[in-house]
Amino acid sequence: MWSGPRPTVVIGDPQVAHDLLHLKPIIFGSRPRFVVMGELFAKNGLLLTMPYGPKFTATKRMMNMSLVARDLNAHAVQEAESKKLARDLINSGYSFERHINRYVASVMMCLAYGRRIDNMDDPVLEKIYQRARYMAQLNTAGRYWAETFPLLTWIPDFLAPWKREIKRNGAASSQMLYDLAKEAEEPIGYDRAAPKSFAKNLWEKKKHEPALNLNEWEIANAAGSLFNAGSDTSSATLQTFILAMTVFPEVAAKAQEEIDRVVGHDRVPTWEDRQNLPYCRAILKETLRWRPVAVLGGNPHCSTEDYHYRGHYIPKGTAVMGNLWAIHHNEEYFVDSHRFWPERYTEPEKVQAFCKPYPNPEGHSSFGWGVRACPGKGLAEDSLFISIVRILWGFNITKARDPATKEEITPSTFSYTTGFNTKPTPFPCVFTPRSDKHREILLQDASAADEFLKGYRTG
Numbered sequence: 514m515w516s517g518p519r520p521t522v523v524i525g526d527p528q529v530a531h532d533l534l535h536l537k538p539i540i541f542g543s544r545p546r547f548v549v550m551g552e553l554f555a556k557n558g559l560l561l562t563m564p565y566g567p568k569f570t571a572t573k574r575m576m577n578m579s580l581v582a583r584d585l586n587a588h589a590v591q592e593a594e595s596k597k598l599a600r601d602l603i604n605s606g607y608s609f610e611r612h613i614n615r616y617v618a619s620v621m622m623c624l625a626y627g628r629r630i631d632n633m634d635d636p637v638l639e640k641i642y643q644r645a646r647y648m649a650q651l652n653t654a655g656r657y658w659a660e661t662f663p664l665l666t667w668i669p670d671f672l673a674p675w676k677r678e679i680k681r682n683g684a685a686s687s688q689m690l691y692d693l694a695k696e697a698e699e700p701i702g703y704d705r706a707a708p709k710s711f712a713k714n715l716w717e718k719k720k721h722e723p724a725l726n727l728n729e730w731e732i733a734n735a736a737g738s739l740f741n742a743g744s745d746t747s748s749a750t751l752q753t754f755i756l757a758m759t760v761f762p763e764v765a766a767k768a769q770e771e772i773d774r775v776v777g778h779d780r781v782p783t784w785e786d787r788q789n790l791p792y793c794r795a796i797l798k799e800t801l802r803w804r805p806v807a808v809l810g811g812n813p814h815c816s817t818e819d820y821h822y823r824g825h826y827i828p829k830g831t832a833v834m835g836n837l838w839a840i841h842h843n844e845e846y847f848v849d850s851h852r853f854w855p856e857r858y859t860e861p862e863k864v865q866a867f868c869k870p871y872p873n874p875e876g877h878s879s880f881g882w883g884v885r886a887c888p889g890k891g892l893a894e895d896s897l898f899i900s901i902v903r904i905l906w907g908f909n910i911t912k913a914r915d916p917a918t919k920e921e922i923t924p925s926t927f928s929y930t931t932g933f934n935t936k937p938t939p940f941p942c943v944f945t946p947r948s949d950k951h952r953e954i955l956l957q958d959a960s961a962a963d964e965f966l967k968g969y970r971t972g
């Protein structure tokens with residue numbers, strides 16, 4: 514595609530994406546210029562839009578080094594929050610989305626800042642969402658001429674009110690992220706020690722490991738990007754999982770057989786069960802493949818050198834997108850690609866005769882490629898896995914009925930929101946505890962989780 518003076522390459526084949534974005538990570542690991550959002554608003558402090566170079570490498574290293582589950586007490590948080598989620602779902606009626614959103618938001622806030630979200634009206638959330646909305650509109654194609662003609666950014670501020678407004682909002686937003694990160698170290702009006710968190714750990718590293726040369730605004734930006742990049746993506750994936758279980762009940766039933774065999778009815782699944790639940794692990798993979806959140810692979814990559822590939826010339830500065838929708842529905846690799854079919858992963862011999870082998874061992878590319886691959890992958894998979902197996906252990910998910918006609922409502926598996934990240938449009942379904950005993954255990958577990966979560970402040 515040509516948009517403006519430079520070409521954009523959109524890849525729809527898994528092998529081509531792998532060859533270029535994964536196997537040539539330095540050549541295809543940069544980002545195109547994000548003049549308004551990346552440069553003017555965020556002063557190049559956002560990892561997501563940072564071009565490849567020493568600053569990117571240092572920031573990515575800081576992210577990878579700090580997103581270790583053990584250092585964030587992540588498993589305990591995900592475990593406790595998933596128990597609360599199960600209790601919320603018992604009473605969810607037809608509408609579960611706000612409970613999923615709360616679960617994901619609370620996990621991300623605990624990990625980033627050591628504070629939790631008890632309900633979606635928390636004023637901190639509103640500030641963060643406001644920032645995200647503002648950034649999204651800065652990034653809307655065609656909204657600012659400066660995106661197409663970057664020379665316009667040289668106009669002095671006093672002659673460009675649009676620039677002044679963006680910079681003013683950028684400064685206010687940085688300050689908000691800084692205050693949140695600082696509070697993770699010294700919570701105001703809180704009489705307990707601050708729990709482990711990404712921001713707190715980095716302040717400590719800054720104090721005790723000067724060689725790392727950590728800058729306080731970088732710490733604030735990095736913690737801020739965790740929530741932005743991790744919450745909507747994880748929530749959308751869980752909603753897709755629920756959609757799949759509603760529409761493909763035979764898959765849920767097979768997973769429940771596995772869980773009953775491995776875990777039984779007397780306790781909920783834990784981390785230790787993961788290795789013995791291959792079908793449940795495959796459901797997570799299939800969810801990520803079937804309806805990838807980042808339909809176009811997230812922000813585009815950008816080439817830093819001229820490159821020749823299979824007879825094509827790709828000039829330096831070309832934007833390259835891995836079109837995940839096309840890649841994950843490429844029938845040469847995924848036969849009957851719109852069928853939600855975890856057996857692709859558990860019984861590969863069934864599909865091998867019809868399909869080419871996927872170029873990476875994961876069997877999907879939902880977390881991106883090469884040096885730009887998602888640094889939150891491990892945390893996201895953990896959050897998703899523990900909530901998925903507990904939902905399957907505790908509930909039957911069934912289609913809702915139309916109150917007037919009493920007919921079952923089958924939600925569309927193609928009705929998704931538009932945009933770079935997508936999620937199912939709201940659909941009704943019913944969560945019914947599998948038995949009184951299951952219900953009782955879910956309620957008891959949630960009370961125990963409340964105790965643990967008192968270590969995290971709210972509001």
Ligand code: HEM
Nearest residue numbers: 560561742743746747807810811880881882885887889893
């Ligand atoms: C289901 C959940 C998630 C999905 C599907 C997802 C997917 C992605 C994708 C596709 C990219 C772009 C990769 C590329 O350019 O090749 C990305 C980047 C990123 N993700 Fe995630 N992500 C998820 C959760 C998370 C979480 C929980 C965090 C933080 C803890 C996170 C932090 C980031 C960051 C900071 C980047 C930018 C990396 C860069 O530009 O180098 N993500 N993610």
